[in-house]
Amino acid sequence: MVAITLVSYVILGVLPSQTTRAADLERVTTSFDVKLASAVLAKVSRVFAAGFGQAESSRVEQDINALKPDLPKAWQFSVQYQGRAEALEIHALLDDLGQIDLDFATGHDAARAIRSAVDGYLNSRGH
Numbered sequence: 001m002v003a004i005t006l007v008s009y010v011i012l013g014v015l016p017s018q019t020t021r022a023a024d025l026e027r028v029t030t031s032f033d034v035k036l037a038s039a040v041l042a043k044v045s046r047v048f049a050a051g052f053g054q055a056e057s058s059r060v061e062q063d064i065n066a067l068k069p070d071l072p073k074a075w076q077f078s079v080q081y082q083g084r085a086e087a088l089e090i091h092a093l094l095d096d097l098g099q100i101d102l103d104f105a106t107g108h109d110a111a112r113a114i115r116s117a118v119d120g121y122l123n124s125r126g127h
Contacts, residue, residue, distance in 0.1 A: 024107060024108075025087060025089065025105040025106055025107065025111075026105065026106065026107065026108050026111035027103055027104070027105045027111070028103070028104045028105075028106075028111050028114045028115045028118065029101065029102070029103045029104075030101075030102055030103075030118050030119075030122070031099055031100065031101045031102070032099065032100065032102075032122055032127055033098060033099060033100075033127075034064065034065075034094060034098050034099065034100040035098070036121075036122070036125065036127075037061060037064050037065075037100055037102070038057075038061045039121060040102065040118055040121060040122070041057040041060055041061055042054075042057055043117040043118060043120075043121045044057070044104065044114055044117055044118065045057040046117065047081065047110060047113045047114055047117055048079040048080055048081055048088070048110070049079075049080040049081065049082075049083075050079065050080040051077050051078050051079030051080055051088065052077045052079045052088055056077060059075075060075055060090060060092075063075070063092075064092055064094070064100065067092060067094040067100075068094070069094050069095055069096045070093070070094070070095070070096075071093075071094075072091060072092065072093045073091070073092050073093075074089065074090065074091045074092075075089070075090045076088070076089050076090075077089075077090075079106070079110070081106070081107065081109065081110040081113070082109065082110075084107070086106050086107040086110055087105075087106060087107075088104065088105070088106045088110070089103075089104070089105040089106070090102065090103070090104055090105075091103040091105075104118075
């Protein structure tokens, strides 16, 4: 596992000390109809320069579409935000009524950008 993590740091061109540590992650939590998950994930993918793009967003979307109610799922990514390497964690929980709770955890500035992207999209849809 250490080798995989180190390889990801080498690929990103940063050292572990340059990445956001788990203790420094800020959470953005939102809940909405699961039918909007694809668009929300697409908005979030535009926040990052690398690490959570269209391919990763599509993979998370496919996993969400396969979720069973009340069985949580989580994903972790190493992303680039404004030239900095950061961690991105996504947690999802689907309820029996088709509502999904999505929780994004990342660095402070990236979390603010995610909040803006998600709220902007959902507010434009009347949610």
